[in-house]
Amino acid sequence: MSHPHPHAHPTPTPTPADTSAPFPPPRRAADWMFGGVYGTVLASGLLAALDQKGGDYTPFYDASWVIVTAAAAGLAHGYSHHMTTHHQGSAGHRWRLLVRALWHEWPMVAATLPTVLLLVLAGLTGWDSYGVTAVGLGLNTALLFAWGSCVAVRVGYRLSSALLIGLADATIGLAIIVANALIK
Numbered sequence: 522m523s524h525p526h527p528h529a530h531p532t533p534t535p536t537p538a539d540t541s542a543p544f545p546p547p548r549r550a551a552d553w554m555f556g557g558v559y560g561t562v563l564a565s566g567l568l569a570a571l572d573q574k575g576g577d578y579t580p581f582y583d584a585s586w587v588i589v590t591a592a593a594a595g596l597a598h599g600y601s602h603h604m605t606t607h608h609q610g611s612a613g614h615r616w617r618l619l620v621r622a623l624w625h626e627w628p629m630v631a632a633t634l635p636t637v638l639l640l641v642l643a644g645l646t647g648w649d650s651y652g653v654t655a656v657g658l659g660l661n662t663a664l665l666f667a668w669g670s671c672v673a674v675r676v677g678y679r680l681s682s683a684l685l686i687g688l689a690d691a692t693i694g695l696a697i698i699v700a701n702a703l704i705k
Contacts, residue, residue: 554672556625558665559598560632562693563591565661568636568654569701578650584640591633595626632668635660658701662694 564587571583603622636657643653670687674680 554668556628557632557668557672558690558693559594560591560629561635561661561664561668562697563594563629564633564636565658565694565697567633568640568657568661569697569704572650572654572701572705574705580640580644580648580650580653584637584644587633587640588630588637591630595630596623598629599623599626632664635664654701658694658698662691662698665694666691 567587567590568583571586572578599622600619602625603619639653639657639660642648643650666687668687669690670683673683673686678686
């Protein structure tokens with residue numbers, strides 16, 4: 522029976538998040554789903570709220586508010602995740618962890634881009650607010666279904682279960698459509 526050398530160091534086990542890397546590791550599928558669903562729901566809510574009956578329709582202004590709000594929400598979400606954990610180490614190490622936490626929020630911001638692009642297209646073509654809101658809410662509901670279904674398949678669910686997860690996500694979009702109709 523052999524004994525390890527008394528001065529030998531054990532082989533370190535790899536950790537899921539190497540804190541010395543300049544950029545974070547790739548996101549897991551479930552994290553993408555979180556960011557995609559959250560960003561798409563945020564964009565839908567803003568699209569519905571920014572469309573005011575009888576008010577001036579300003580699609581470029583609305584597009585800028587969707588992206589600014591998404592960026593602010595991403596910063597707040599990443600910062601709050603960072604602040605709820607305590608990490609030992611130097612100030613530089615903690616700053617790297619903060620940057621990593623903020624970086625992980627980009628899927629949420631990216632998920633608002635279809636709505637932003639739709640509003641920019643509306644501004645360029647003179648598309649009316651009712652049509653843009655209806656198409657945008659429908660598009661985002663379809664995207665919620667896609668986020669849920671695709672990510673569920675990717676993380677190992679069977680197709681039938683993945684489609685049910687997609688339907689559950691799409692229900693959030695349908696709820697926003699119903700709320701928009703009831704409020705207005």
